[in-house]
Amino acid sequence: MSLNTDDTPTGPIAGTRHAPPGPPGASRPGHGPQPAGSLTQRRNMFRDLAAFVLLLLAVLFPWNLYFGLMIPGSSVVWWGLLALVTVLSAVSLVVPRRPTDPGGNAQLRLLLNIPYLLLVAGFVGYDAVESIMLGGTTQVPGGVGPGAWLGAAGALLAAQPALTQPTTDERAYERWLRGARLLGYVSMFGASLSAGFNLCWRVRYALQHTGGSESFGTHNTTVILSAVVYGVVALVAVLVASRWILRNTPASRFAIFALGVSSVVAGMLVWVVPGGREIDAFHGIAQNTSTAGVGYEGYLAWTAAAALFVPLTLFSPPQVRNDREVWRNAIRKGLVLIVVWCFGSALMRVTDLVVATLLDYPSFPYNSLTLAAFDVTTATLAVWLRVKLASGALRSRLITALSGLVVTMTISRVILGVVLAPRFERVSVGPVYGNDLAQQITSTFDVTLCGLALFIFAAVIIAAQIRKPRRRRRPVRRTAATTRPPVPVPTRPGGPPPPSEAKTTQFGAPRTQHEAPTAVLSAPGPAPRIFRSSETTGPVRPRIFRPPNNRP
Known part of the structure; x- marks a missing residue:
């Protein structure tokens, strides 16, 4: 028996799929050797x-x-x-x-x-x-x-x-994720310990100058005030960023990857660029936290975590890379760090201006206030962008423009921080570190934020190109109760209904309680009788019966 084109295809023949030749399990991804060039x-x-x-x-x-x-x-x-x-x-x-x-x-x-x-x-x-x-x-x-x-x-x-396999799953990478989480805890604990240690040393230095003829005064107060403000700002920045390592979410991994790459590039640029020693007095070599801003407890941990998250970011599954909410949350996390550091920089500049005024040191109020204004403006733009990302669409010209402004302002802060910073006339510097700046607030971390802002700008463009998948609408099944009832047709009073109003022609009438099902109605039986109204056939005249032999 064979099938030709006129035969009706049956279910088992049309649905049969032949397995490709080879050992069982060879076609499963992730098993066996991968071919070259895959x-x-x-x-x-x-x-x-x-x-x-x-x-x-x-x-x-x-x-x-x-x-x-x-x-x-x-x-x-x-x-x-x-x-x-x-x-x-x-x-x-x-x-x-x-x-x-x-x-x-x-x-x-x-x-x-x-x-x-x-x-x-x-x-x-x-x-x-x-x-x-x-x-x-x-x-x-x-x-x-x-x-x-x-x-x-x-x-x-x-x-x-x-x-x-081409993509990496979190379950297959669980051991490395635990290592990254441990690295985050070590970073936060080390930064807190360093900040507290440096604060204790500076407070001790301020208290050592009391006693005898010199009492605790303005000089001691300003030393403690500067130590507290500088230490708190640096510590908060490290804690905010290192906390992303502890969050086991795709958005936090993308954010820490961007921060780690930005940190490495910033360290190399500050060391290579001729003016790097003016950007950072230690020439890109990080000290511990609060000695000169953000310490190596942050840079080293962020770089290492970015390396650990490479398989889960660059090689993430398509459903993660094509999720706009992942990109949105990662961008908002990066903006938080920019806001924290910019407001903190403005606070440090104002503190330095107040200390110089109290101690009657030479100061440059215009320069300090200008730099503080740039810090506040950058932070305000970042806050505005973060709010718009939470409530608006990513495919917006305003969001793209705001992200571009954030990049411009972060780069401008670094340039102005070097140009407008007060300087000493003569100062001896070492062969590796040191500069002639009297106020060193701009550091390697500001260059790192420039790289992070560039990542944010690129992420906004990438996320705007992602389209949400459309959900397929399921067909709605109409039941007998939801069908529209038939429209009643007016009839002539006192007379029989016309043929169009007869019950046999009202096919759209709802089923009654005692109506037979469709299977019974379609069963074989006698032919239906056609109803004919009296109006169409006319009145039936009575006929007189006459025998055949009885002729008139």
Whole structure:
């Protein structure tokens, strides 16, 4: 028996799907070796290449004030350790990805990058010990420079296991997410500890000048006031940003990724640009929090977290990348950080002006108030944009214009902060750090916010191109109760209804209670009788019966 084009296709024959030849489970994504040139393979190569570039850049930038390329007196021992751990991390990138033992490859990659992470932790510990020993003195601790930030990010990228599918799920990345959350707690705790430690040292310095002929006066009050304002502003900025690491949401991961990339780029620019020492007195090498603004507890944690979130941001599923609410919330988080720091900068500038006035120091009110006005204007624009994003659509010219203004104002703040800052006539500076600015409020973090504002502008454009998927409307089934009742047709009084008003022609009449179902009505039976009205046939005349033989 065969089927031709005139036969009616049956269900089982039309619905049968033949499985492709091959072993079972070979067509499932994420199982077995990925073919060369596939999307998963290309993303693995991209991540490994990014890790290798970061490891190379880490050698070219300073690790602290006393060690790094182009820093005089750098220890040869530290150079040897840096070279050794860099080679180990680079070797982890060429570990063969055997599909039969993916767990062993992942452990080997992690073990080869642990020495590099320990070296970064050693620099952090060294600065913490120096900060305690040199507290209250004129000597400056080493800090942690952009070389350590780049190296930590590269090592964390190289330590991650190879991708087995194009997109990464949170459930498959749970262990790394726990590590990122731990990093966020360490960042917040370390920043709070550093801010409290520096505040105690400055208060102690202010109280040491009391007693004897000199009593507690204006000078001591201004020292404590400046220490409290500077410390609180720097600490709040770190806490606001590091809290994003603890939030396990796609929006917070996108925000911390943008902040981490901006931090690395800002550190490199401040070190490379000729005027970088005027932007930041420590030449992009971060001290601990509240010593000179935002500390390395923030920069290092944000950069490391951005490296950990790469598979969940750049390689996120399409439903995450194409969700406008994810982009909206990420943009609003970045705007919060800009608002906090700009208002805090304005508060610090006003505090410096008040301190200079109380102590009768030379001051420049016009410059300080102009810089404070730019800070407040930038913060106001960021607040306005954040409010519009919460209530308006992303495809708006006003939102695009506001995001462009925020970028312009953040860059202008950095330029004016260097040009309008008061300066000393003669000052001796070191070979690595120091400048002649009398008021150092502009720092590397302001350059970081410029990069974050650029990310916000790009995110607004990207989110505006995303269209919401239209929901398919389900067809509404009309029941007998919801059908429109038939319109009654007026009849002539006193006479029989016309044929169009007969019950047999009223097909739209609602079903009565005793009406037979459709199956019964359509059953085979005698032909229906046609109703004929008396008006159409005329009156029936009586006929007289006559026998056939009885003729007149």
